[in-house]
Amino acid sequence: QSALTQPRSVSGSLGQSVTLSCTGTSGDVGRYNYVSWYQEHPGKAPKLLIYDVTKRPSGVPDRFSGSKSGNTASLTISGLQAEDEADYSCASYAGSYTFVIFGGGTKLTVL
């Protein structure tokens, strides 16, 4: 199964909102509500931001929100802050044979 498709890079200005996309197929993103998003800063452990498409773990600011339409999931970050500059990866369950597939990651630059 191919990786999920994410834009290589996205940029936004401080205080603005950005939306990161994650496109899969009817066999993964479109079939299961098990999409998750991770934030990666260099030298740090990846951090879970969103799970089950829209749910936020405790401690994650409500500036981060997730959604899904068809085969595409989205992560919206509102009120951009400097510390949001990072790589963001999406993942989806893809069945009991493939298990989980990830996107290639999006580098977010905060201007």
Added chain:
Amino acid sequence: EVPLEESGGGLVQPGGSLRLSCAASGFSVSSNHMTWLRQAPGKGLEWVSIIYANANTYYADSVKGRFTISRHNSEDTLYLQMNSLRPDDTAMYYCARARGYYDSAGIFSISFFVDWGLGTQVTVSS
């Protein structure tokens, strides 16, 4: 405090072996579904392997037959034995807890990964 700490990475020649370890603190490895994931340079994350709480194990096709996941219950440590290593196995390797849901047939669907470690670098090169 980092709940998971990986170790054992390094430089190895093609065809060689390495054993990665992942020490857990604050929870029991045997009571959780534990996974290994990796990220090659310039690439996205890739799920590698899982050991369920019931000890069943599964692997990505890319490592099946070469990698073995295991755990030491009393020491709360997860392992990944990697044999017949290839240059395309070069990556940062992470361990993490997997969370998800069982359906009515008892099949577990992985929903997300929590408590990632900082990773350990594996480089396969001559």
